[in-house]
Amino acid sequence: MSDRNELALIDWIRLKAKHAVGLQVGIGDDAAVWQVGGKSLLLTTDMLMENVDFLLSEAPASLIGRKAMAVNLSDIAAMAGKPLVALVAVALPKGCGFEFARELHEGMQAIAEEFDVTIIGGDTNAWDQPLVVTVTLLGEASERGAVTRSGAKPGDWLFVTGPLGGSIRGKHMSFKPRIREAIELQKSVNLHAMIDVSDGLSADLHHILDESGVGATLVTDSIPITEAAKQMGDSRSPLEHALSDGEDFELLFSCSPDDGRKLLSGVCTVPVHLVGEINAEKAARLQWPDGTITSLARFGWEHSF
Amino acid sequence: MSDRNELALIDWIRLKAKHAVGLQVGIGDDAAVWQVGGKSLLLTTDMLMENVDFLLSEAPASLIGRKAMAVNLSDIAAMAGKPLVALVAVALPKGCGFEFARELHEGMQAIAEEFDVTIIGGDTNAWDQPLVVTVTLLGEASERGAVTRSGAKPGDWLFVTGPLGGSIRGKHMSFKPRIREAIELQKSVNLHAMIDVSDGLSADLHHILDESGVGATLVTDSIPITEAAKQMGDSRSPLEHALSDGEDFELLFSCSPDDGRKLLSGVCTVPVHLVGEINAEKAARLQWPDGTITSLARFGWEHSF
Numbered sequence: 365m366s367d368r369n370e371l372a373l374i375d376w377i378r379l380k381a382k383h384a385v386g387l388q389v390g391i392g393d394d395a396a397v398w399q400v401g402g403k404s405l406l407l408t409t410d411m412l413m414e415n416v417d418f419l420l421s422e423a424p425a426s427l428i429g430r431k432a433m434a435v436n437l438s439d440i441a442a443m444a445g446k447p448l449v450a451l452v453a454v455a456l457p458k459g460c461g462f463e464f465a466r467e468l469h470e471g472m473q474a475i476a477e478e479f480d481v482t483i484i485g486g487d488t489n490a491w492d493q494p495l496v497v498t499v500t501l502l503g504e505a506s507e508r509g510a511v512t513r514s515g516a517k518p519g520d521w522l523f524v525t526g527p528l529g530g531s532i533r534g535k536h537m538s539f540k541p542r543i544r545e546a547i548e549l550q551k552s553v554n555l556h557a558m559i560d561v562s563d564g565l566s567a568d569l570h571h572i573l574d575e576s577g578v579g580a581t582l583v584t585d586s587i588p589i590t591e592a593a594k595q596m597g598d599s600r601s602p603l604e605h606a607l608s609d610g611e612d613f614e615l616l617f618s619c620s621p622d623d624g625r626k627l628l629s630g631v632c633t634v635p636v637h638l639v640g641e642i643n644a645e646k647a648a649r650l651q652w653p654d655g656t657i658t659s660l661a662r663f664g665w666e667h668s669f
Numbered sequence: 670m671s672d673r674n675e676l677a678l679i680d681w682i683r684l685k686a687k688h689a690v691g692l693q694v695g696i697g698d699d700a701a702v703w704q705v706g707g708k709s710l711l712l713t714t715d716m717l718m719e720n721v722d723f724l725l726s727e728a729p730a731s732l733i734g735r736k737a738m739a740v741n742l743s744d745i746a747a748m749a750g751k752p753l754v755a756l757v758a759v760a761l762p763k764g765c766g767f768e769f770a771r772e773l774h775e776g777m778q779a780i781a782e783e784f785d786v787t788i789i790g791g792d793t794n795a796w797d798q799p800l801v802v803t804v805t806l807l808g809e810a811s812e813r814g815a816v817t818r819s820g821a822k823p824g825d826w827l828f829v830t831g832p833l834g835g836s837i838r839g840k841h842m843s844f845k846p847r848i849r850e851a852i853e854l855q856k857s858v859n860l861h862a863m864i865d866v867s868d869g870l871s872a873d874l875h876h877i878l879d880e881s882g883v884g885a886t887l888v889t890d891s892i893p894i895t896e897a898a899k900q901m902g903d904s905r906s907p908l909e910h911a912l913s914d915g916e917d918f919e920l921l922f923s924c925s926p927d928d929g930r931k932l933l934s935g936v937c938t939v940p941v942h943l944v945g946e947i948n949a950e951k952a953a954r955l956q957w958p959d960g961t962i963t964s965l966a967r968f969g970w971e972h973s974f
Contacts, residue, residue: 369767374793376771380778384754384787396789398754401706409792409805411758416796449689449703453716453803462674466681473685482689484701484712487803488679491718498758498792498803500714 389512392575394442394559395503397510404505408439414457414494418537425464427537428497429471435562436501437479437541438613442560443510444550447479447503447543453487455496472499479543508550511617516557516576518644521624523636526614528565529593529605536611545634546615552632553623559616564608565639568616570648570662579647582607582640582660608663618642694817697880699747699864700808702815709810713744719762719799723842730769732842733802734776740867741806742784742846743918747865748815749855750808752784752848758792760801777804784848813855816922821862821881823949826929828941831919833870834898834910841916850939851920857937858928864921869913870944873921875953875967884952887912887945887965913968923947 378391386399395408412432414420423431433450440447452472456465465488476483481501525545542560549555557576559568565587573580584603590612593605600608616639619627627636640651648660683696693709694702700713717737719725728736738755745752757777761770770793781788786806830847847865854860862881864873870892878885889908895917898910905913921944924932932941945956953965 370793370795373767373770373774374791377774377788377791377793380774380788384789387754387787387789390787390789391791396754396756398789400710401708403706405705407754407756407790407807409756409758409790409803411760411792411794411801411803413760413794413796413798413801415798416794449692449701449712451701451712451714451805453714453805455716455718455801462678465678469678469682469685482692482695483682484689484692484695484703485714486679486682486696487715488675488682489716489718489721490675491721493718493720493798496716496718496760496801498714498716498805500756500758500803500805502712 389510393512394439395445397505404510406440406443406445406503406505406510408436409498409500410435410439411496411498413496420495423537425467426471429468430475431537432497432499433472433475434539434541436499437475437543438560438562440501440503441542441546442558442615443505443512444546444555444558445503445505445510446547447481447501449482449484449502450476451485451500452483453498454489455493456490457495458490458492479541506547506550511550511555511558513557513559513572513575516572516578516618516642518578518642519621520556520618520642521621521638522580522582522616522618522640522642523624523627524561524565524588524614524616524639525634525636527588527590528561528612528614529590529602529609530596531592531609531611533592535592539613541613542615548632548634549617553619553626556618561612561614561616562610564610565616566607566660567662572616572618573646573648577646579643579645580640581643581649581651581657583651585653586637587639588637694815698817699744700750702810709815711745711748711750711808711810711815713741714803714805715740715744716801716803718801725800728842730772731776734773735780736842737802737804738777738780739844739846741804742848743865743867745806745808746847746851747863747920748810749851749860749863750810750815751852752786752806752808754787754789754807755781756790756805757788758803759794760798761795762800763795763797784846811852811855816855816860816863818862818864818877818880821877821883821923821947823883823947824926825861825923825947826926826943827885827887827921827923827945827947828929828932829866829893829919829921829944830939830941832893832895833866833917833919834895834907834914835901836897836914836916838897840897844918846918847920853937853939854922858924858931861923866917866919866921867915869915870921871912871965872967877921877923878951878953882951884948884950885945886948886954886956888956890958891942892944893942
């Protein structure tokens with residue numbers, strides 16, 4: 365199935381989804397927002413697959429477990445929420461042994477504890493196929509509410525919390541979910557829209573634009589680029605890597621210019637990089653140093669099947 | 670890993686699990702019970718794997734989707750809860766096509782709707798390996814509270830909600846989660862302990878005995894046996910199939926003899942079968958028609974890796 369077909373499938377699932385009692389945000393954001401007993405719960409699930417999301421030959425079991433939990437933590441961060449409890453389902457390759465399974469769970473436990481998350485349930489399976497780990501994470505929105513993908517407004521400034529690109533060289537396994545950064549940002553300013561950069565800056569920006577019904581211009585020489593992206597040494601430029609590589613798990617968000625100025629003047633300790641602005645016209649664009657404007661394609665990483 | 674090692678792993682995970690705020694029941698029951706905003710939420714997750722839990726050659730995509738949701742519904746039934754919302758993560762085999770993916774989701778949607786469950790989130794992936802589906806289901810406990818595995822008392826009568834054995838001949842894909850039955854039973858009597866028969870009557874009885882710190886005697890000729898079990902025609906007797914086959918997804922529960930008599934006299938419309946009783950002595954036994962008592966091993970189906 366092509367990327368286009370995958371988006372069509374998600375659209376179809378979304379269309380079929382009925383409105384649950386208390387459901388404030390359903391399929392199509394980093395986490396669902398479900399009002400229960402006066403609380404706004406955030407719910408997200410992510411499945412990691414061997415040879416797609418990690419290589420057994422490159423990552424120890426503990427780091428695989430860590431990533432399985434961390435990608436979910438990043439989804440809660442993208443809503444500026446606080447993570448609370450998790451459920452874990454694993455399909456272990458037969459013969460992987462007790463120590464491997466224990467280290468996988470230790471990796472999950474360690475980062476869960478770092479963010480005060482308790483693993484409250486699970487399902488342990490074995491099969492003669494590669495490792496699969498699914499984590500489902502529940503959190504709660506802050507008192508200011510969940511930050512969705514749909515609140516970007518024309519004129520908003522666009523920020524990222526760190527340099528992008530080349531995560532395949534290591535950061536995709538060891539990144540730090542921006543839970544504390546998101547909470548601090550939301551305390552300091554009024555965040556209009558937010559997403560974690562998992563599919564790539566361009567693809568994730570497109571998600572915000574689609575949900576908010578707006579466009580945006582990124583300024584090429586203000587996009588922070590990792591050393592890893594600069595050292596890739598392949599046919600793509602560091603900027604292309606920063607725009608299209610996935611799994612940096614930095615936050616991409618928009619806020620008013622006034623709030624943007626506050627952030628740049630150091631109103632909170634979270635490092636932020638101004639990368640562009642939101643436009644009323646529904647198009648994604650790049651602005652180059654010489655003033656040229658080009659179109660920005662949705663070429664971030666997407667699954668194909 | 671052996672069955673023994675798998676149980677050791679689950680014990681280890683359970684030991685490591687910290688106590689979350691509001692967590693009433695953690696790892697080791699059919700679902701976790703988590704108190705949030707005055708509600709008792711039930712949370713469970715189950716992963717289904719191709720060639721382990723279903724065969725693509727035998728089951729259409731819609732039936733696979735149905736089963737992935739139904740096994741989770743059965744876990745909520747085992748707590749006498751009401752299911753509410755679900756999250757779905759899938760790893761689709763590359764090349765399976767859009768129609769297959771759509772039918773898989775339609776199967777989940779259909780049974781979800783049947784039980785008023787809304788799918789509120791998901792994660793769609795593709796890889797060049799067999800199909801994996803993980804469903805996480807949230808429900809809420811009734812006003813009388815969740816029925817756990819740990820409340821069985823010496824003298825309790827043991828019941829099942831239907832005949833057992835031979836589910837591999839079809840019932841393991843098409844079984845009906847006993848959601849409504851559990852709710853009606855709990856309204857009618859005081860259920861002490863309950864579990865769904867997923868690993869097999871013997872194994873699941875052992876789970877109740879372990880958690881309740883009691884023993885039990887099953888009366889062999891009162892165990893209801895399916896026609897499928899009688900027609901297996903292999904080296905194992907129909908009774909052995911009824912005791913050790915998994916995935917019948919009937920409920921196994923205990924209550925006081927007084928409440929048991931009420932159920933047998935038809936206080937509610939749920940069909941129940943009296944199969945034995947709970948003993949103070951921590952042993953599992955079978956009582957044969959001639960009065961002989963033998964030991965009942967934990968030989969239900971368990972994963973090995």
